[in-house]
Amino acid sequence: MASSPAPLAERLRPESLDQLVGQKHLTGRGSILRTALEQGKMPSMILWGPPGTGKTTIANIIAHTLHYPFYTLSAISSGVKEVREVIEEARK
Incomplete structure (x- = not known):
């Protein structure tokens, strides 16, 4: 059975x-993030805001650009075991 395409x-x-729309004060030329x-040299940060504002996209761009591993978890559907596995992987 073929896998279904990503959403x-x-x-x-x-x-x-460069592909991101909006947030130019954070992502434009000379901005702190860029x-x-x-x-x-990426500092620790918290991306906060309502759904659909680009938090996951920005985090994914950071991880991809700096060759960092990137894991996503749902606070609603992820169990303690899954969270512990990701934390353990991050410690490596």
């Missing part, structure tokens, strides 16, 4: 800051 939103998700990515 449309996932297939159309921007893969670089400068950190260009220098390869």
